Amino acid sequence: MATSSWPRSRQRGSAACGGDAPRSTSSLPTTSCTAQCDGASASCRSATSAFRSSPPSISWSAKRSSTVPRTGSTSSRCWCASKCSIATRSAGGSSASPVTTTLARSASTASSTTSPTTDLARPRKLEPVSDPTPISFARGAPSLDIVDVAGLREAADRALADDPAGALSYGTAWGYQPLREWIADRHQVAPEQVIVTNGSMQADAFLFDVAVSAGDGVIVERPTYDRTLLSLRERGAVLYPVGLEDDGIDIVELERELQDRITPKLAHIIPNFHNPAGCTLSMPKRQRLIELAREYEFLLFEDDPYHAIRFSGEPLPRMLELSGGDGVVYASSFSKTVCPGVRVGYLVGSQAIIEQVRKAAVSAYISPSMIAQSIVYQFAAAGALDRSIETVRSALRERASTLGAALRREIPQARFVAPEGGYFLWIELPAGTDVAAAFEAAKERKLAFVKGTDFMLDGGENTLRIAYSGVTPDQIEEGVSRLAESLAAVAG
Incomplete structure (x- = not known):
């Protein structure tokens, strides 16, 4: 498949969300944070120079905030949802004591402990997250909730x-x-x-x-x-x-x-x-x-x-x-x-x-x-x-709807039939799509799905199965994003 057939936002190699992070030409202090999202932790580092030039090539395992730091602000915000521990660096390069805070309070905490002059003089290289939270579209089983x-x-x-x-x-x-x-x-x-x-x-x-x-x-x-x-x-x-x-x-x-x-x-x-x-x-x-x-x-x-x-x-x-x-x-x-x-x-x-x-x-x-x-x-x-069945139906209705919307937005080339029930959605991609290669690329992004060839005696190299029964709507959104990036990584 020609690379040009994929959305330009997905043509960025191994980055798991790259350009999805906000872009700013503001002067940003350097921070490190540990974000807790969906029971798993991921670390992210931000640097002024990376935001000035281009979207950072970084894996975001947590949901991103839409909040963008104000121009000229001495505060910094991590684009991870939920709570995080902020440890900012002072002029002498030492770390202040971490403070557990919500995103709403992170700005004031950072501004009171960070020396923006020192941070701007010594911007640090952006480092990708090496261990995103695993997401499985493979197993057809209900989530415990x-x-x-x-x-x-x-x-x-x-x-x-x-x-x-x-x-x-x-x-x-x-x-x-x-x-x-x-x-x-x-x-x-x-x-x-x-x-x-x-x-x-x-x-x-x-x-x-x-x-x-x-x-x-x-x-x-x-x-x-x-x-x-x-x-x-x-x-x-x-x-x-x-x-x-x-x-x-x-x-x-x-x-x-x-x-x-x-x-x-x-x-x-x-x-x-x-x-x-x-x-x-x-x-x-x-x-x-x-x-x-x-x-x-x-x-x-x-x-x-x-x-x-x-x-x-x-x-x-x-x-x-x-x-x-x-x-x-x-x-x-x-x-x-x-x-x-x-x-x-x-x-x-x-x-x-x-x-x-x-x-x-x-x-x-x-x-x-x-x-x-x-x-x-x-x-x-x-x-x-009967009550359990109704609970399962209600949850899977939302998950199937979220999955369909995410696929139409992130992978418009995908053909699928919107399910009226059950646990699974079958995806047919354009002829020539190498799903086996995308499967390996997805593993690098901690995403699992099942190749269509597993369900056939022959053929099906451009197909795959997604199980939406055991994942939350937020995990579905993130998982489809990783799937799109995996497909884009092997498209050219």
Whole structure:
């Protein structure tokens, strides 16, 4: 990609915010400060000569203030938000005692302890911050501030008080029976059609064990969840990737493949707020998939851990419901709505398939975690789950909106579909963009994301996935700024 295609403000090598700092021709004293922002510290140094000539090449891990020192003022302000400790240098070069202060009070503190004459005579070289606060767009998990810790503590107390034998003993491979019945009621099926597992990935693995043999064809979306690709490959499946559109799997491509060359045993579909693509399968495509599964006699696996996390638009019925339960196995999880640490997922399907899955589970363990499942049951039965879902929705709505606005402002070349729910946003950059190189440049700036190639069998070199679930709006703003700089650094 030509360097000129990127905004000029981003063409500055390794600087993490460079020209974003205020520019001034004023006489500024030299200060050093330690700014505490979002639980991490960063140091910054300012010098008169740097501000006179050009924007400083400096990494700012904290949010910048818009306050610019007045011309001729003997005071200095650090462009870091929150609190900082000011240690100014006197005429003899010694440091005064640090004073903890807010930005609003830093000017008066500096002016009373600094000799501007000496500072102007000996301007110091601007030094970049070497250790910015890490920001991760990689892991699809909720941040702790949107997890109902108090509600989980109360649920654990009730689980141990109401059913200590059930919570603390071995159970059966079916899972904790009260939770199994609660899930069955939620989906309007018989409990015999439900099995509860240690997370939805284990549910997936059990289903693949009974439904897929070496050499069997499996339809997967392109891109799709990387762990699914790994799990199917380990079982010797022949994978048939079919492209995704803004409203889900490309049905025209799928029909052409079914007619011309493939005989799949199973199709793996993520219908809502896709991981990694963020898109949602449209209603017509849901109906057509069910028809194709019946016509070509393959099992439709509806992998749906994000269904409840819709924060805009209207909910769509599950394919499990649309099909009447015929030819569809449904998987979901409490990791995204309660917390990842509980490791509780489940499958819903026909009694025959679920019984086969139970037999696979028996070969793996005596039972899944009864105490984890009993806590989830108490959490759900008390209504805390619905309240938790609303908390997660509200937080992620704001984070997704912040991310979209930041991308449009900082990386206008990026193409993405604004998610209506879930944890992820998929970015497609102009052809020729080297995301792998940008990934390395981002690591230097303490930014993590996942390359699009991780979710495909081939291609995707100009794509990446951002998880916005575990970062605050301020971290999103800063993270997108670092991403833009990383892309600009490798663009030429």
